[in-house]
Amino acid sequence: MLDKITVAGVSVDTRHWIGGERVASSDTFTDVSPIDGSVLGEISRGTPAEVAAAVSAAKAAFPAWAATPRAERARILHAVADGVEKRLEELAVVETTDNGALLRSHRRGVMPRVAHNFRFFADWLLRLDHEDFATRGHTNHVSWDPAGPCVLITPWNAPLMLATWKVAPALAAGNTVVLKPAEWSPLTASLLADIAAAAGLPAGVLNVVQGYGSEIGDALTSHPGVRRISFTGSVPTARRIAASAAANLTPLSLELGGKSPLLVFADADLDLAVDLAVEQYDNAGQVCLAATRLLVEETVAEEFTRRFVEKAARLTQGDPRDEATDIGPTIHPRQLEKIDGFVRRATAAGARAVIGGHPRDGRYYAPTLLTDVAQDSEIVQEEVFGPVLTLQTFATEEEAVRLANDTRFGLAATVATGDRDRADRVTARLVAGTVWVNCFFVRDLQAPFGGSRLSGVGREGGTWSFDFYCDLKNTVTAPKGWQDHG
Structure with missing residues (x-):
């Protein structure tokens, strides 16, 4: 040695x-x-x-x-x-x-x-x-x-x-x-x-x-x-x-671990909301705080998805030493197999991969967005720790909060809305150690974290x-x- x-x-x-x-x-x-x-x-x-x-x-x-x-x-x-x-x-x-x-x-x-x-x-x-x-x-x-x-x-x-x-x-x-x-x-x-x-x-x-x-x-x-x-x-x-x-x-x-939600309301700045959502692919999705569950108000879900797919398509995945790279490799082959197992089981159960859904070159996992997922499904309830997001829709503020809180976790949450009163109402009801409103991953060491x-x-x-x-x-x-x- x-x-x-x-x-x-x-x-x-x-x-x-x-x-x-x-x-x-x-x-x-x-x-x-x-x-x-x-x-x-x-x-x-x-x-x-x-x-x-x-x-x-x-x-x-x-x-x-x-x-x-x-x-x-x-x-x-x-x-x-x-x-x-x-x-x-x-x-x-x-x-x-x-x-x-x-x-x-x-x-x-x-x-x-x-x-x-x-x-x-x-x-x-x-x-x-x-x-x-x-x-x-x-x-x-x-x-x-x-x-x-x-x-x-x-x-x-x-x-x-x-x-x-x-x-x-x-x-x-x-x-x-x-x-x-x-x-x-x-x-x-x-x-x-x-x-x-x-x-x-x-x-x-x-x-x-x-x-x-x-x-x-x-x-x-x-x-x-x-x-x-x-x-x-x-x-x-x-x-x-x-x-x-x-x-x-x-x-x-x-x-x-976390299974954090990103709540997107119809009154949100949609471009900002899309930016926040695509940001969840940071570090190849290997971030405990990542908002992997996109909860989008149904009246804007189609437009949100279109813009999301368009922006995600511009991400560059490859060698992390290259300044142009946005998403690097998965840490270990075992982790990549774990991620792929989650996605394969989800699609077998009826989920649809809007983008991604597969490995690339043996060490990278393609940025993935899954729709048609049930709230009680494994892919919604369990932490994947990879570049895999799910998208669900809601009709009311009450439903949004219910879906957001309906996991065993409570690490973080992100809210996109243009209404200050709504932001106050929703954040007060979310179960999370950290809540971001119209932003993500803003951290100050003097704040409590957990x-x-x-x-x-x-x-x-x-x-x-x-x-x-x-x-x-x-x-x-x-x-x-x-x-x-x-």
């Missing part, structure tokens, strides 16, 4: 990062690029032994990091952000090669957001405060105490951005971290370890363990030394994590992140009983 590989001209260490050192495993797993199926390298395949070592390192580093003054923690996190910005191009090309998302998106949006994640939570830490308040003359003081080692398990669709969405607040809060990246896209987590070390983050504060969740997941989530677990991924995996964490009552933050129902447990962002990653303490002080030492 090579300790380092070269990916898109960038040297990447294939070993774990534990206690400030590179640690190799006796076995490896193969990392393959979704762009062309080429082997990128053999990656250290973690075992419970590496997990135990990482948690031990995190525990050992915790007291000193927790005691580090806020201003110094913030300074180091800003230094990490500086390191990300210096290596932004390297991070972008490696992640595109590793997970197939658009290089232009990584350069212009995703990697800058990685740096922003560290800067935002560093700055928020310095303003984190709750005004003291009085109770019958006694003073109440609220404080956020670091909780301890945190296990962070992250997905493959936006590997580094979603990892640092968790890592940054956990570190800012004074915790130490064991990060487990997805096995389909592990490379930028390794680069992050290098960047953090160069920025002066003490040894053991950030640890990275690579491998398969089926082999090391339980060791991570059942460890009695772990005080917080944050996971982004599927509902079945979340259930296993919750069961594993239950023995130690380890607090969980779970950001899970899902309802099976879309997740808890909220992160701004103070909500610190509420999760800390033990909140209220200290009540009496006005009397002080001795005069003067």
Whole structure:
């Protein structure tokens, strides 16, 4: 096994990062690029032994990091952000090669957001405060105490951005971290370890363990030394994590799947609504927040569909490294097979593919729009996680809301309407953690983020992140009983 590989001209260490050192495993797993199926390298395949070592390192580093003054923690996190910005191009090309998302998106949006994640939570830490308040003359003081080692398990669709969405607040809060990246896209987590070390983050504060969740997941989530677990991924995996964490009552933050609706009312700007709908193909549909269920008022459905098909036809699907590409490959052949299975079962049950409905070149799935779908059908109820949208119509506002809420999920929703009063009425009734009106994917780190129902447990962002990653303490002080030492 090579300790380092070269990916898109960038040297990447294939070993774990534990206690400030590179640690190799006796076995490896193969990392393959979704762009062309080429082997990128053999990656250290973690075992419970590496997990135990990482948690031990995190525990050992915790007291000193927790005691580090806020201003110094913030300074180091800003230094990490500086390191990300210096290596932004390297991070972008490696992640595109590793997970197939658009290089232009990584350069212009995703990697800058990685740096922003560290800067935002560093700055928020310095303003984190709750005004003291009085109770019958006694003073109440609220404080956020670091909780301890945190296990962070992250997905493959936006590997580094979603990892640092968790890592940054956990570190800012004074915790130490064991990060487990997805096995389909592990490379930028390794680069992050290098960047953090160069920025002066003490040894053991950030640890990275690579491998398969089926082999090391339980060791991570059942460890009695772990005080917080944050996971982004599927509902079945979340259930296993919750069961594993239950023995130690380890607090969980779970950001899970979605089956989000886009409600298009007849009074909406139809061109805007079409733009929003076609935008759901972003990242080859591999976005948990994607509004994959188009719900269109029946009086404009025909015209909406015509404009949608026309605009979708202009999308370019191909190599994500090409600036002209709009849609890249599916992350893995297994995921492509899963997507195609959903579509084949839907069409066999009577759905009609207005566009797409098939793979392309073995690694790409054609942008697909299915109509004639029943509300209780699998394709409407279950998350596909690919470039597959369904279109249903409604006659009334009441029906639109009913259809929108009629799944097990509640991650997000999007509403297109020209009527402010309608927007207020509808958004108030939608079951979702985030609702966008006449826009999509506008995100601010100070806003609460998470899902309802099976879309997740808890909220992160701004103070909500610190509420999760800390033990909140209220200290009540009496006005009397002080001795005069003067």
